Amino acid sequence: MNPSARLAAAIEVLGVTEEQRRPVAEVLRDWGRTHRFAGSKDRAAIADLAYDAMRVRASSAWVMGDDSPRGVMLGALRRVRGLDAEAIAGLCQGQDHAPAALTAGERARLEADSLDGAPAHVLGDYPEWLAPSLDAAFGDEAGHEGAALSRRAPVDLRVNGLKGDRAKALRALAHLDPVETPHSPVGIRLARGANDRTPAMVAEPAYAKGLVEVQDEGSQIAALLGEAMPGQQVLDLCAGGGGKTLALAAQMGNKGQIYAADSDGRRLAPIYDRLARADVRNAQVRAPRGEADVLGDLAGRCDLVLVDAPCTGTGTWRRNPDAKWRLRPGALEQRIKAQDEVLDQAVRFLKPGGRLLFVTCSFLKEENEDRVAALLGRQPELLPIDAAVLATRAGLPALAEHASRHGPGLRLSPLRTGTDGFYIASLLRVAG
The missing domain is CATH 3.40.50.150 (Vaccinia Virus protein VP39)
Known part of the structure; x- marks a missing residue:
């Protein structure tokens, strides 16, 4: 699948998720079963797009003035992936299974990328009904805390002291560029960028042998x-x-x-x-x-x-x-x-x-x-x-x-x- 087709599939997944109020993981699994032509890399890319859109659903809808699956996805390409309006337009050609071409209004919204006047629940990308609870918990920082919760998490590992120490685990996982966690003395962190795939820890000998466990x-x-x-x-x-x-x-x-x-x-x-x-x-x-x-x-x-x-x-x-x-x-x-x-x-x-x-x-x-x-x-x-x-x-x-x-x-x-x-x-x- 080309990048445009993946984008169209992700928009489709978002639509089903919203309509049926189901977890994205379930919808993605069903989509894969009914679209056998999609390879593992295609499915992973579609999943990443769908999850990125869910992270910033409220702010993307605000930026685009459109809370439809398409509007949210286009906004997420700008806000999470950092694509400019021209790059997004290149993905939306309306042919070869690509999403329909950008409208003039969509292009203008993407170029402006404005959250001016947005309330805290939009800035923080959380449901409006939870705003009083977040205000009670975080006060004026609610929007900032919510925004931090909308970003991708790193992969954290705990070193099993029954099998070895952190130095041993760092050596065993050196090919993944691990670093020590800032607080836990038994933690290791594998950072991820916006387009990085999650390491398959089950395939790592350090994990299979019990030296490390996945744990935030x-x-x-x-x-x-x-x-x-x-x-x-x-x-x-x-x-x-x-x-x-x-x-x-x-x-x-x-x-x-x-x-x-x-x-x-x-x-x-x-x-x-x-x-x-x-x-x-x-x-x-x-x-x-x-x-x-x-x-x-x-x-x-x-x-x-x-x-x-x-x-x-x-x-x-x-x-x-x-x-x-x-x-x-x-x-x-x-x-x-x-x-x-x-x-x-x-x-x-x-x-x-x-x-x-x-x-x-x-x-x-x-x-x-x-x-x-x-x-x-x-x-x-x-x-x-x-x-x-x-x-x-x-x-x-x-x-x-x-x-x-x-x-x-x-x-x-x-x-x-x-x-x-x-x-x-x-x-x-x-x-x-």
């Missing part, structure tokens, strides 16, 4: 702030695929015990192969079994309970740009209810002196500081750990400057820390 630096930081120590009893209550379980196990040096649990056993499915590849030997997977209390024996025994809570995932918009446009207010209400339930459940497993680490990949105050405040109101035996103390004890004192101004805990974001959006709070059980 923010998620690495969250695990480090748990301060898991060898010999402790640790519960990862919402373990999912096991990313933080693996990180905690490495911190513990395979000594003590870590329990990986999740209310949905299907989410735990990938963890078994990951534990084996990482050489983790101190983990038990506690999958749900009907009505059985599979964690009953851990009540009052745990030094650390990690709650990587269900949330809207707003902090991951760099990696899932279409998710922000599919998010609805009802989803936030559901997540808040689920968070309160799992936090109350977590307290059950803490021993006196044990710590609850509450983590979300969200920047919404409703899912973060508000949930901690509500929990403290229900559970008087819990006390919040000061953010500066938490960061310093974990060997990350520079993070103290990212203490939340809305309550206990730390806030990470692409704009401020170069990570996905995360909220991390630690609470100490002092009695009960």
Whole structure:
């Protein structure tokens, strides 16, 4: 397929995504099945175009004065790819499967490329209904924070201390031009440009042999702030695929015990192969079994309970740009209810002196500081750990400057820390 045909296909994918309110990944998969002539490079290029358009949907529509799939895509070529009006016109010839030629109005809009007068939700490329929540979280910086969340994310890797150190991993991945992450002492970053394809990590020996795992630096930081120590009893209550379980196990040096649990056993499915590849030997997977209390024996025994809570995932918009446009207010209400339930459940497993680490990949105050405040109101035996103390004890004192101004805990974001959006709070059980 030539570049113009790829562009036309991406516009088609956007149209189906909008009309059917489906994830872009699903629409792309179906498109590939019905267009067998498209090779792997074609499909990858079309996917990149579609995701770029989703990243800047609001600002592209504003620039073009047109929120149709075509208008958004043309605006994205200007705003993300940096193509000028002449280059975009060259892709839109109206023949050989190319999009229709630019109109005079489209060309003028592309040449002006103006966001004059645009409100924060357009500058930040997020849904207008979320504007009050972002204003509450970020104040005057909401538009800038949103814009940072609309850019491509780098590929971050965590070095598995059970298999080697960061120097070894850097040597093994030297052909990918890795650099050390700025905050995590066990992190490696592979930067990507606007037109770079994501490295196929599954084909890398360092990954296949368990030396590195794909994990955003923010998620690495969250695990480090748990301060898991060898010999402790640790519960990862919402373990999912096991990313933080693996990180905690490495911190513990395979000594003590870590329990990986999740209310949905299907989410735990990938963890078994990951534990084996990482050489983790101190983990038990506690999958749900009907009505059985599979964690009953851990009540009052745990030094650390990690709650990587269900949330809207707003902090991951760099990696899932279409998710922000599919998010609805009802989803936030559901997540808040689920968070309160799992936090109350977590307290059950803490021993006196044990710590609850509450983590979300969200920047919404409703899912973060508000949930901690509500929990403290229900559970008087819990006390919040000061953010500066938490960061310093974990060997990350520079993070103290990212203490939340809305309550206990730390806030990470692409704009401020170069990570996905995360909220991390630690609470100490002092009695009960």
